[in-house]
Amino acid sequence: MLLQSRPAAQTTRTLSPRCRRLTPQRSWPQTVGAAVMLLLSLAWSVPGVAAADPAGFSQDCAGFAQDALLQPFGPGLLAPQTEQHSTALATMVPRLALRGTALATYERRQGRQPVTTLEGIFGLAHGARREIIETPFTQEARAVVLSRHILATVAHALTPDAVEVQVAHQIRVQTVPLRVTSTTMMARTAPDALGVPAQVAHINAPYDLALLQADENRHLQPLPYPAVLSYGTGDLEKPVGGLRAGDCVATLMTVRIDQQHDSGQDRLVLGKVLAKVPVATNSLTQTKLNVNMFTTDLAVQPGDSGAPVLALQAGKPVLVGLVSATMYPTAAFTYVTRIDPLIALAEALRQAGTHHTEPLLAQHPVFTHREQP
Numbered sequence: 001m002l003l004q005s006r007p008a009a010q011t012t013r014t015l016s017p018r019c020r021r022l023t024p025q026r027s028w029p030q031t032v033g034a035a036v037m038l039l040l041s042l043a044w045s046v047p048g049v050a051a052a053d054p055a056g057f058s059q060d061c062a063g064f065a066q067d068a069l070l071q072p073f074g075p076g077l078l079a080p081q082t083e084q085h086s087t088a089l090a091t092m093v094p095r096l097a098l099r100g101t102a103l104a105t106y107e108r109r110q111g112r113q114p115v116t117t118l119e120g121i122f123g124l125a126h127g128a129r130r131e132i133i134e135t136p137f138t139q140e141a142r143a144v145v146l147s148r149h150i151l152a153t154v155a156h157a158l159t160p161d162a163v164e165v166q167v168a169h170q171i172r173v174q175t176v177p178l179r180v181t182s183t184t185m186m187a188r189t190a191p192d193a194l195g196v197p198a199q200v201a202h203i204n205a206p207y208d209l210a211l212l213q214a215d216e217n218r219h220l221q222p223l224p225y226p227a228v229l230s231y232g233t234g235d236l237e238k239p240v241g242g243l244r245a246g247d248c249v250a251t252l253m254t255v256r257i258d259q260q261h262d263s264g265q266d267r268l269v270l271g272k273v274l275a276k277v278p279v280a281t282n283s284l285t286q287t288k289l290n291v292n293m294f295t296t297d298l299a300v301q302p303g304d305s306g307a308p309v310l311a312l313q314a315g316k317p318v319l320v321g322l323v324s325a326t327m328y329p330t331a332a333f334t335y336v337t338r339i340d341p342l343i344a345l346a347e348a349l350r351q352a353g354t355h356h357t358e359p360l361l362a363q364h365p366v367f368t369h370r371e372q373p
Contacts (some may be wrong), residue, residue: 056232056241057320058312061248061270067317069224070250073268085255085265090189091145092223093252093308095262096153096212097195098139098160100183105130106165106173134181137163140262142252142306143187143198143212144322145220146227147350151187151198151212152342153306154324155205158185187214191262196220202345207292208324208337211346227346228313230294230320230338243294243311243320247273249336251298251323252307259301271298271334278335281327288325289335298334300326309336 064070065077074084107130141157159180164172186195201213214220232242249272255265273296278289300307300323309321321336328334 057243057247059246063312063315064250091221094187094189096141096143097186101134101136102163102177102180104135104163104165104175104177105132106175135163135165140303144308145222146346147222149214149216149353150349153210154322155203155208155210157305190264207341209342225317225319227319227339227343229340245273250310253300271296292338293335296334297332299328300334
């Protein structure tokens with residue numbers, strides 16, 4: 001199902017062909033004055049002559065269907081219940097594959113007795129004996145190519161939410177990792193592609209944002225849409241031009257076979273901003289949200305974290321955030337981490353990369369556990 005925002009009704013005023021608007025005759029001073037005002041209005045409208053207020057975002061989704069890069073998703077992009085798949089953005093929104101090992105603890109039990117209590121799951125049962133083991137893990141997410149060697153993603157995609165431990169004579173046990181001991185990251189344009197190695201250049205765990213540095217290559221291409229300030233600009237207390245409830249947004253959703261296997265294609269999903277702040281529905285979601293998020297009705301799935309969230313500014317797609325968490329389908333809430341805190345840093349890393357060949361590691365990653373898609 002393709003979610004969409006209903007295009008805002010266009011209000012136009014037309015005149016009948018048989019009618020014309022009558023204008024009174026004007027004296028020459030009035031004519032000269034009108035001409036001067038017209039010239040001034042044209043001068044102020046020329047870029048660079050005067051700084052106009054920044055354009056806000058649109059509640060009309062038509063701009064997505066008119067964009068050349070998004071057109072491969074199909075002419076019925078704005079039609080409801082339309083399934084259109086494409087690989088048009090595969091090199092700009094690569095799949096991020098995380099592989100590694102982690103230390104994990106589990107309860108050693110005989111046989112296959114199911115754990116029926118929360119105490120048993122977390123190893124709090126009286127007399128429970130726990131073991132520590134190093135186990136491999138894998139995790140998938142998405143990333144956005146901002147420049148030739150700089151990618152953006154969400155911080156929680158860089159550490160496993162949970163790992164599985166294979167115990168003799170037991171089913172696989174899923175548990176929270178104690179510590180990550182080794183990791184490798186690959187940015188792939190397709191599930192079976194060789195991939196490009198990536199390293200963590202910067203991580204902002206409180207805002208769930210991260211920058212990756214990848215080797216320069218011909219496989220990844222920068223997303224042509226500019227990253228903009230979703231909060232708006234101007235006075236900090238009263239910024240103008242920011243995202244509002246009702247504004248149209250779009251993201252990429254990985255098309256999966258049987259909801260598990262990545263098909264290598266993407267689906268463009270349309271939605272709208274529900275709130276400028278993260279709306280929590282219970283105490284669990286309150287612990288997973290932060291002030292740098294806004295709430296949408298975008299329908300995404302686990303594994304879509306880090307996918308770009310686009311809005312329309314002056315009728316053109318712009319990058320405003322990354323998919324961070326979702327309550328879909330239990331609730332049509334998807335939380336988006338705003339790209340704003342990364343804009344200046346990503347530009348600094350991009351400029352530094354044009355003058356240096358050494359890795360541009362800005363900060364050693366400090367991983368925190370998050371249960372997100």
